[in-house]
Amino acid sequence: MAYQKVNADLRTSGHSQYLDNDDIQATALDLEWDMEKELEEPGFDQFQQDNAETQNLGQSETLDLHLDSIQPATSPKGRFQRLQEETDYVTHYPRSTPKSNHCNVCYLLKTICTATILFIFGILIGYYAHTNCPSDATPSRSNDPQFYQDILKTIKAEDIKKSFRNLLQLYKSEDDMEISKKIKTHWTALGLEDTQLMNYSVLLDFPGPSPGTITVSSTGQCFYPDGQPCREEARKGHSQDLLSSYAAYSAKGTLQGDVIDVSYGTADDFKRITKLKNTANQIALLKLGKLPLLYKLSLLEKAGFGGALLYTDPCDIPKSEDLSSETFMVTLNPGGDPSTPGYPSLDGSFKQSRPNLTSLLVQPISASFAQKLIGLPKLRMDNDACSPLKLPYNEKRTVHLQIQTETTFKTVTNVVGYLKGLTSPDRYIIVGSNHHAGYSYNGQDWASSTAIITAFIRALMLRVKKGWRPERTIVFCSWGGTTWGNIGSYEWGEDFARILQKNAVAYISLHSPVRGNTSLHPVASPSLQQLVLEKIKFNCSRRAQCPAVNVSAIQIQGDADYFINHLGIPTVQFAYEDLKALEGPSFLSEAIFPKHATKIEEVDPSFNLHEAVTKLSGEVILQIASEPVLPFNALDIALGVQNSLKGGEPSVPYLLAMASRLRESAELFQSDEMRPANDPKERAASHVRMLNDILQDLEKNFLVEQVPPGFYRNILYHLDGKTSQFSILKEAWEHRSPLASNETFQEALSDVLNSINSAQGFFKAGLDLFESVLVAKN
Numbered sequence: 001m002a003y004q005k006v007n008a009d010l011r012t013s014g015h016s017q018y019l020d021n022d023d024i025q026a027t028a029l030d031l032e033w034d035m036e037k038e039l040e041e042p043g044f045d046q047f048q049q050d051n052a053e054t055q056n057l058g059q060s061e062t063l064d065l066h067l068d069s070i071q072p073a074t075s076p077k078g079r080f081q082r083l084q085e086e087t088d089y090v091t092h093y094p095r096s097t098p099k100s101n102h103c104n105v106c107y108l109l110k111t112i113c114t115a116t117i118l119f120i121f122g123i124l125i126g127y128y129a130h131t132n133c134p135s136d137a138t139p140s141r142s143n144d145p146q147f148y149q150d151i152l153k154t155i156k157a158e159d160i161k162k163s164f165r166n167l168l169q170l171y172k173s174e175d176d177m178e179i180s181k182k183i184k185t186h187w188t189a190l191g192l193e194d195t196q197l198m199n200y201s202v203l204l205d206f207p208g209p210s211p212g213t214i215t216v217s218s219t220g221q222c223f224y225p226d227g228q229p230c231r232e233e234a235r236k237g238h239s240q241d242l243l244s245s246y247a248a249y250s251a252k253g254t255l256q257g258d259v260i261d262v263s264y265g266t267a268d269d270f271k272r273i274t275k276l277k278n279t280a281n282q283i284a285l286l287k288l289g290k291l292p293l294l295y296k297l298s299l300l301e302k303a304g305f306g307g308a309l310l311y312t313d314p315c316d317i318p319k320s321e322d323l324s325s326e327t328f329m330v331t332l333n334p335g336g337d338p339s340t341p342g343y344p345s346l347d348g349s350f351k352q353s354r355p356n357l358t359s360l361l362v363q364p365i366s367a368s369f370a371q372k373l374i375g376l377p378k379l380r381m382d383n384d385a386c387s388p389l390k391l392p393y394n395e396k397r398t399v400h401l402q403i404q405t406e407t408t409f410k411t412v413t414n415v416v417g418y419l420k421g422l423t424s425p426d427r428y429i430i431v432g433s434n435h436h437a438g439y440s441y442n443g444q445d446w447a448s449s450t451a452i453i454t455a456f457i458r459a460l461m462l463r464v465k466k467g468w469r470p471e472r473t474i475v476f477c478s479w480g481g482t483t484w485g486n487i488g489s490y491e492w493g494e495d496f497a498r499i500l501q502k503n504a505v506a507y508i509s510l511h512s513p514v515r516g517n518t519s520l521h522p523v524a525s526p527s528l529q530q531l532v533l534e535k536i537k538f539n540c541s542r543r544a545q546c547p548a549v550n551v552s553a554i555q556i557q558g559d560a561d562y563f564i565n566h567l568g569i570p571t572v573q574f575a576y577e578d579l580k581a582l583e584g585p586s587f588l589s590e591a592i593f594p595k596h597a598t599k600i601e602e603v604d605p606s607f608n609l610h611e612a613v614t615k616l617s618g619e620v621i622l623q624i625a626s627e628p629v630l631p632f633n634a635l636d637i638a639l640g641v642q643n644s645l646k647g648g649e650p651s652v653p654y655l656l657a658m659a660s661r662l663r664e665s666a667e668l669f670q671s672d673e674m675r676p677a678n679d680p681k682e683r684a685a686s687h688v689r690m691l692n693d694i695l696q697d698l699e700k701n702f703l704v705e706q707v708p709p710g711f712y713r714n715i716l717y718h719l720d721g722k723t724s725q726f727s728i729l730k731e732a733w734e735h736r737s738p739l740a741s742n743e744t745f746q747e748a749l750s751d752v753l754n755s756i757n758s759a760q761g762f763f764k765a766g767l768d769l770f771e772s773v774l775v776a777k778n
Contacts, residue, residue, distance in 0.1 A: 208404035227369030245327030289585030292710025333485025511558025516578030568700035
């Protein structure tokens with residue numbers, strides 16, 4: 001693993017360089033030794049001591065590299081300057097009377113000439129030794145936005161577009177393993193160090209030999225998920241799309257039951273339905289959106305449902321996207337290889353038998369088929385106001401649902417490459433994209449993601465070839481198996497969990513970077529939101545229009561999941577969305593439509609949006625990787641905690657009091673510890689290292705063990721941008737019962753309390769540590 005080789009490589013190269021320079025200087029000094037002996041006089045020790053002080057003041061700090069035992073002679077420059085300045089030098093010490101003044105003058109002239117020649121010779125040797133042996137890498141220039149711009153200016157939209165098209169052509173002719181190899185070869189050719197393919201054998205769920213079917217009992221009509229009748233010609237005409245319409249890791253088999261409309265499956269929806277109808281072994285008609293799908297399915301299981309038909313309401317989809325007749329895929333996998341939950345899928349690992357991850361038979365259907373089931377002749381539109389689909393309460397629909405999928409073990413491949421840091425190679429900034437996983441489920445988003453990360457690598461390596469390096473190591477990852485539940489990133493994270501828990505600094509997500517073309521939608525951990533806003537404003541100031549941008553910490557799709565939820569690593573993601581999608585229900589992106597549904601070149605024909613995402617992400621990566629002090633804002637975490645406890649139900653005074661104390665500690669930490677560390681005049685290396693360790697681990701205090709399915713374990717993230725309350729508190733409060741003890745709500749309160757208390761202790765321990773170090777120095 002590349003992690004173990006970082007320190008050794010840098011240490012070896014740096015040490016040999018300095019040793020070479022010292023050998024050259026020592027040789028020059030030896031040449032002067034005989035001449036210096038002739039100048040020795042009684043009392044000369046005092047003269048040598050004076051000049052030793054001068055020599056020490058001029059000595060370069062970079063030469064002090066484990067060479068304490070080497071004591072080179074005093075530099076000749078100081079001695080000969082003093083000889084020339086003090087013309088009566090020889091009269092300072094008693095000497096025997098010379099036989100001839102003429103001989104004495106000649107001898108002195110010879111000595112001066114010889115010393116001058118040797119002095120010039122020594123300077124020349126030192127000069128050429130330094131110019132011919134440059135250091136391996138130039139230190140990064142921190143706090144210099146223009147320097148970052150110089151690195152990123154080589155990124156061009158037309159190059160990203162060309163790379164995007166090449167990747168799509170590659171997809172048409174290669175499988176997942178071959179695409180991974182092509183990416184590895186390309187990254188290696190760009191100069192990326194130690195690029196590897198990392199393979200994991202995992203359990204994947206594929207469509208069966210024929211698509212799922214829904215048969216209406218009253219008429220006997222059979223339909224495919226897109227609403228087409230079950231005829232052979234319809235199946236052949238839409239074979240791939242029909243096979244793509246399934247729920248990975250759903251239960252298999254058949255089920256007959258009444259269709260019950262549960263709308264979005266919120267707490268209010270379930271309270272209403274369970275009071276009025278018998279839900280045992282019935283089939284729910286469920287809209288995607290507003291809440292995580294896994295959470296809603298868990299509520300269906302608790303209510304006794306036997307199956308679910310999933311669809312997206314046309315009123316929730318931007319008008320520019322006509323998806324009403326399209327089918328889609330969803331995954332019911334919370335993350336990673338289902339056969340090795342919580343541990344990596346390595347050779348020899350125990351594989352559990354888990355062909356399905358739910359007891360429900362789950363089948364996605366198109367909105368047009370949902371409309372047909374409800375019995376509407378067409379979608380109702382009144383003065384451009386969309387009427388949501390709804391099954392009349394007094395009408396009954398009984399259907400026969402059949403689902404067949406196949407689980408099998410397949411190899412998922414990650415591509416991982418490293419750019420090793422100069423001064424902190426054991427600290428990692430992870431940049432993640434995903435590549436096509438085969439089987440036609442990823443659309444074109446994977447090509448956008450891969451083209452962007454490759455464009456950034458190309459720009460970065462051009463600067464590295466000129467001698468520059470970041471302070472910290474940048475790890476570039478192209479994940480496999482994202483479609484089935486972020487499997488590649490989970491397995492890699494579990495494989496190196498101990499290292500990443502200690503050394504990972506930040507994760508930059510490039511998942512699905514262009515989903516629309518109207519609004520930039522940045523998502524960031526609370527500690528990184530200030531940095532993201534600064535970068536957006538800096539880039540926006542160079543344009544005529546600067547629309548307001550809201551940076552939030554909300555749940556997102558993609559491979560950032562493991563790093564946020566299991567490692568507590570600060571995360572950033574830039575993406576362009578349609579304004580309609582941002583205003584509509586969240587979690588609609590859980591639906592994965594077939595490849596022809598998302599046409600990137602129609603959304604961003606010039607690829608200027610791709611270029612913008614690449615440069616914004618690149619600036620954040622460079623600053624985190626290069627700044628001596630991590631650009632994390634501890635105070636924003638405390639402010640976020642306070643905001644998450646205000647304005648919601650119920651009001652918990654003792655939690656608010658704890659949050660207030662946390663804010664006070666964060667303010668003290670920000671002023672007393674971070675201000676001196678950010679001042680180069682006051683900065684101490686040991687202080688900076690301790691400070692950075694605290695900043696990068698701060699979010700780990702907000703990881704809780706048990707959360708509802710589909711909810712983030714990192715409670716700093718909210719379900720969507722419309723609510724600021726802690727998600728686990730909001731969910732527990734909505735499901736409370738006035739007749740029960742409400743243990744779930746009390747547990748949620750306890751989780752929040754313990755997180756705040758842990759963060760408070762973390763700040764206090766850091767402040768105490770710095771104070772003890774300061775006392776020890778004084």
